[in-house]
Amino acid sequence: MNNFTFYSPTYFVFGKDQENHAGQYVKRFGGSRALIHYGGGSVVRSGLLARVKASLEKEGISYVELGGAKPNPRSGLVYEGIALCRKENVDFVLAVGGGSAIDSAKAIAAGAVYDGDFWDFYCGKPVEKALPVGTVLTISAAGSEGSPDSVITKEEGMFKRGASGEALRPVFSILNPALTQTLPAYQTACGVTDIMAHLFERYFTNTKDVEVTDRVIEGLLMTMIHEAPKVIKNPDDYQARANIMWAGMLAHNNCCGVGRDQDWASHCIEHELSALYDCAHGAGLAVVFPAWMQYNMNHDVMRFAQLASRVWGCPMDFQHPEITAQQGINALRQFLRSIGMPLTLKEVGGKEEDIPYLAHTAAFGNGNGGTLGGFVVLKEDDIANIYRLAL
Numbered sequence: 001m002n003n004f005t006f007y008s009p010t011y012f013v014f015g016k017d018q019e020n021h022a023g024q025y026v027k028r029f030g031g032s033r034a035l036i037h038y039g040g041g042s043v044v045r046s047g048l049l050a051r052v053k054a055s056l057e058k059e060g061i062s063y064v065e066l067g068g069a070k071p072n073p074r075s076g077l078v079y080e081g082i083a084l085c086r087k088e089n090v091d092f093v094l095a096v097g098g099g100s101a102i103d104s105a106k107a108i109a110a111g112a113v114y115d116g117d118f119w120d121f122y123c124g125k126p127v128e129k130a131l132p133v134g135t136v137l138t139i140s141a142a143g144s145e146g147s148p149d150s151v152i153t154k155e156e157g158m159f160k161r162g163a164s165g166e167a168l169r170p171v172f173s174i175l176n177p178a179l180t181q182t183l184p185a186y187q188t189a190c191g192v193t194d195i196m197a198h199l200f201e202r203y204f205t206n207t208k209d210v211e212v213t214d215r216v217i218e219g220l221l222m223t224m225i226h227e228a229p230k231v232i233k234n235p236d237d238y239q240a241r242a243n244i245m246w247a248g249m250l251a252h253n254n255c256c257g258v259g260r261d262q263d264w265a266s267h268c269i270e271h272e273l274s275a276l277y278d279c280a281h282g283a284g285l286a287v288v289f290p291a292w293m294q295y296n297m298n299h300d301v302m303r304f305a306q307l308a309s310r311v312w313g314c315p316m317d318f319q320h321p322e323i324t325a326q327q328g329i330n331a332l333r334q335f336l337r338s339i340g341m342p343l344t345l346k347e348v349g350g351k352e353e354d355i356p357y358l359a360h361t362a363a364f365g366n367g368n369g370g371t372l373g374g375f376v377v378l379k380e381d382d383i384a385n386i387y388r389l390a391l
C-alpha cells in the first residue's frame with residue numbers, strides 16, 4: 001500500500017426530510033447571504049426548491065437564485081453566477097440538484113473570489129480558495145457531494161474539463177434518498193453506471209497489497225448490482241435508494257482509493273463523448289468502460305479474474321484466468337444492458353469518422369500531455385482503438 005493522507009471534512013446529513021434543515025446548516029457553516037444554484041427545473045417541479053427557500057428564510061438567511069445548470073454544465077452560466085455573487089455580496093453557494101448543479105456551483109464559488117478567469121482552474125491551476133459550498137443532492141451519481149472536483153464544459157470549442165482542490169469540497173451535503181424517487185429510470189441507471197465507474201477507476205491499480213480497499217470496492221460494487229434492479233423496477237423503493245445514495249458518496253470521496261494508484265483513463269475517454277454528443281456522463285461510461293476492460297484485460301489478467309470471481313460470482317479458472325476475466329466483462333455488459341444502458345458508441349450519437357478527433361482531444365486535452373491512465377498507459381492510438389472497440 002502507498003503512503004497517503006485522507007481528510008474529507010464534509011458534514012453529511014442523511015435521511016428523509018433533511019432538506020428542511022438546509023438553512024441551519026448554511027448558518028452553521030458561516031453563510032448569511034446565499035446563492036441558491038440549481039438545474040433545469042426538476043427541483044422547482046418537485047417543490048424541493050420552495051422547501052429549501054423556506055428553510056433559509058426561517059433562519060434569516062437572505063438569498064439570490066440562479067437556475068439553468070445543464071447536464072454537462074456550461075461555462076456561460078458560471079460567468080453569470082460569478083457576476084451575481086459579486087454584485088449581491090454572496091458569502092455561501094448552495095447547490096440544489098445533481099452533479100451538474102453542484103459542479104457549476106463549485107465553479108461559481110471558486111470564480112467569485114478569484115481575480116482571473118475561472119477557466120484557469122480547468123486548465124490545471126489548483127483551486128486554493130472558494131466561497132463555501134453546501135449541497136442538497138437529488139441524484140446518486142457523480143459523487144460531487146463529497147468530492148473536491150468539478151467538471152465544466154466551455155462552450156467555445158465544447159471542451160469538457162475538470163478542476164480540483166480541497167476548497168471545492170462541500171462543507172455540508174444533505175442526502176435524502178426520497179428526493180431521488182422522482183428520477184426517470186434512465187437517469188437512475190446513468191447514475192448507477194457512474195458510481196460503478198468511480199469504483200472501477202480505483203480498482204484497476206498496479207499497487208500491490210491493497211486488500212482492504214479492494215474489498216471495500218468489491219462490497220460497494222456488489223451493493224450496486226443488488227440494489228440497482230430494485231429501483232429500476234420500483235422507483236419508490238426508499239431503502240434501495242438509500243443504499244445507492246450512500247454507495248455513491250463512498251465511491252467517490254476517495255475513501256476506497258487511498259494508498260493505491262488509480263486509472264481514470266475511461267473518464268477522460270468518456271468526457272470527450274459527453275462534450276461532443278452531449279450524452280449523459282453515465283451513458284458514455286457504459287459505452288467506454290467495457291471496451292476499456294476488453295482492451296486492457298491482458299495487462300493484469302488476474303486482477304480482472306479476481307473482480308469477475310468476487311463481484312460477479314464467476315467460477316475462477318486457475319488454469320485459464322483469461323476465461324474468468326472475460327466472463328466478468330461479459331457480466332458487466334449484460335448488467336448494464338439490463339438496466340437500460342447503451343453499450344455502443346453509435347447509441348450515444350458517435351460516428352466512426354469522429355474517432356481521430358476524439359482520441360486526440362482525450363490524449364492531449366486537460367493538460368494530459370499525450371497519455372492517459374495510471375493502470376495502463378494509453379497513447380492516442382490506443383484510445384482510438386478503444387473507441388473503435390465500442391463502435
Ligand code: NZQ
Binds near residue numbers: 103143144191
Ligand atoms: O436539471 P434538472 O431539471 O434538475 O434535471 C436533471 C438532469 O436532467 C435530472 N434530475 C436530477 N435529479 C432529479 C432529476 N430529475 C428528476 N428527479 C430528480 N430527483 O437528471 C438529469 C441529470 O442531472 P445531472 O446533475 O447532470 O446528473 P449527474 O449527477 O450525473 O451529474 C453529471 C455531471 O457530473 C460530472 C459529469 O461529467 C457530468 O457533467 N461529474 C462530476 C464529478 C465530480 N464533480 O466529482 C465526477 C464524475 O465522474 C462526473 O464526471
Ligand code: ZN
Binds near residue numbers: 281
Ligand atoms: Zn463519473
